[in-house]
Amino acid sequence: MTVTTPAERKHTEVAVGVLIRESDGALLITSRPEGKPRAGWWEFPGGKLEAGETVEQALRRELQEELGITITNCMVWKVTEHAYSHALVRLHWCKVTQWQGDFEMREGQQMAWQQLPLQVRPVLEGSLPVLQWLSEERGLPFDASVYAVPELQK
Numbered sequence: 001m002t003v004t005t006p007a008e009r010k011h012t013e014v015a016v017g018v019l020i021r022e023s024d025g026a027l028l029i030t031s032r033p034e035g036k037p038r039a040g041w042w043e044f045p046g047g048k049l050e051a052g053e054t055v056e057q058a059l060r061r062e063l064q065e066e067l068g069i070t071i072t073n074c075m076v077w078k079v080t081e082h083a084y085s086h087a088l089v090r091l092h093w094c095k096v097t098q099w100q101g102d103f104e105m106r107e108g109q110q111m112a113w114q115q116l117p118l119q120v121r122p123v124l125e126g127s128l129p130v131l132q133w134l135s136e137e138r139g140l141p142f143d144a145s146v147y148a149v150p151e152l153q154k
């Protein structure tokens, strides 16, 4: 029998975009579409890398597919990892400050421009470190407990 320890689980590489609106610094948050794990939860837009893609290429493709926009400025910022029951993910976080096109929710998701702390709930746990860093950058307090998920939704 082969036993797979957590350390041996293969990471799923994910490109995630932190879109920052120039006029007021608001952040773009979207809800996860029906049919995906944690449908209806809020996240930053993005998705899995396909074979041979760089993080920037994957993010550009995902945002075109999901939101109908073309990003024109993208800075790979940080990398985090999170273990969900359904996947072990490595999240490549990119700051995006320029894009072209009009937002179109092509997967039936919702979008919201939000200031910190976010008002939407629940938020994916894997995204909380980024909310902490963004808060620190802006000199704002960060309290992870405001994003705590009721037991039933876990």
Ligand SMILES: Nc1nc2c([nH]c(=O)n2[C@@H]2O[C@H](COP(=O)(O)OP(=O)(O)OP(=O)(O)O)[C@@H](O)[C@H]2O)c(=O)[nH]1
Pocket: 014, 015, 016, 036, 042, 043, 044, 045, 046, 047, 048, 049, 082, 084, 087, 089, 091, 124, 125, 126, 127
């Ligand atoms: N897009 C996105 N994914 C996140 C965030 N935080 C986080 O933990 N993740 C995790 O990263 C993974 C992204 O997978 P996904 O299902 O959204 O990717 P995808 O659009 O390529 O999916 P598909 O090809 O299976 O339809 C999920 O396991 C998700 O839980 C986030 O802020 N944004």
